[in-house]
Amino acid sequence: MDARGPRMAEVLHLTVSIARTPADVYAFAADPRNLPLWAEGLARSDVRQQGDAWVVEGPAGRVTVRFAPPNDFGVMDHDVELPSGVIVHNPMRVLPNGEGSELVFSLFRQPGMSDEQFVADRSAVEKDLDQLKSLLEENPALPSRDGASG
DSSP states (O other): OBTTBOOOOOEEEEEEEESSOHHHHHHHHTOGGGHHHHOTTTOSSOOEEETTEEEEEETTEEEEEEEOOOOSSOBOOEEEEOTTSOEEEEOEEEEEETTEEEEEEEEEOOTTOOHHHHHHHHHHHHHHHHHHHHHHHHOTTSBOTTSSBO
16 A cells, blocks of 8 residues: 555456356356366366365466355356466456346456456457356256256
8 A cells, every 4th residue: 555545456447248047157157177168268177176265277277266256146256376376366256137137247457467468368268258148048947046057
């Protein structure tokens, strides 16, 4: 903190509208086992549970992911521990939007990240959100929260 107040990171709030109920979006996206189906920027392999965390192989190597506990508020925050030991907090929410949903991911610029790296990070997240949208909208039979089809 300096005389002007605390230093704050640059942040982008990336959103995608999904023509599925918030319950359906949350049920699918909050299940770590589904990450390889839509979150290539994080998980490119099967997801293994290890205690209260999930281990995946991704672009950054082997990472450990810890998710917010299941909840009725659409909160899917998750912390990603990189191979270096650095932990990146990723706020993520599903919000009602008429008969569908708005998924919001808050992307924080990490310390020391170049402009090019931040743009690449943004592009990766946007690609993942678009993949989630396509997957859910094109596959109405994907399980909803109660296990029934959407």
